Amino acid sequence: MSGPRRPTDPPGLERYYVLTGGRSGPGGSASTLDVATLIISRAAAEPGLQHEHEEILRRCRDPLSVAELGAHLGLPFNILAVLLADLLDAGRVEARDPIPASGAGRGPDLALLEEVLSGLQRL
């Protein structure tokens, strides 16, 4: 349900301030979040959760990227990252970073590139 915004929602900066409890940037677990990081719910939404947290848990039953979440929830990246940090720290969501073309110490990932190539060729 992406119902209409509650009329009490403050606009702009004030709204973000309320959402994040005044925190300006994510720390710890969320500091490496990428726009293409996939978020997957690992717990069901419970009563008492902040509305936005609940919304994230609900939308991420199937993996969804941070960018998609931001677009659907209408939240800028840095605000969303703060909210995701809460959920990550509580173990309520899992974050999977995008696979890089070559991992540290294991060289280029040819199998991955081959997989992407055959997927594109089927388009």
Add this chain to the structure above:
Amino acid sequence: MDFKGFDHPDRQTAGGGTRSVKVMIAGGFGTGKTTLVRSVSDIKPLTTEETLTQASVDVDDLIGVADKQQTTVSLDFGKIGINEELVLYLFGTPGQERFWFLWNGLFKGALGAVVLVDTRRLASSFRAIEEMERQDVPFVIALNVFPDSQDHPVEEIRDALDIPEHTPVVTCDARDRNSSRDVLIALIRHLKARSAVALEPR
């Protein structure tokens, strides 16, 4: 962990083993980045935003600052389902390169990039090419053919843009799905070729 109430009771863990990869679509303003993302994406392109505000706002000052100078920088993106367990995200970079720092290392973790070039305005993509080289992001150059583009030999443009021999330069019509897909294929082939070289025993 309690998974009661989930829609997929048959699955051990929600999400299976799905992973993502990302490719950046760069280039100057108006070179067709969003057009390319739109033509090849499985979903209608979405926009994610980042807000830049003046320095850090002090808590006590917050009330009444909602109309303080805010700059919104957006990133258009789309996605392609590669297979059941792999999703490719395409991000069109903001035209204003000075904002690229906003997203946690926008190019970090990308497989590579496509730099779109409008042959009528070569200079508009100089900055994007420089940035790819500076950040060591492997890329291909895609010359987006506009209806009134003159027919330039690829090598002439390679010289004009000072593109090294090993970087592919292809032409495309960003409005066309197959053509845009072929640009992505050219990029992945380029990445494979680079990897093969890197894997060769010295």
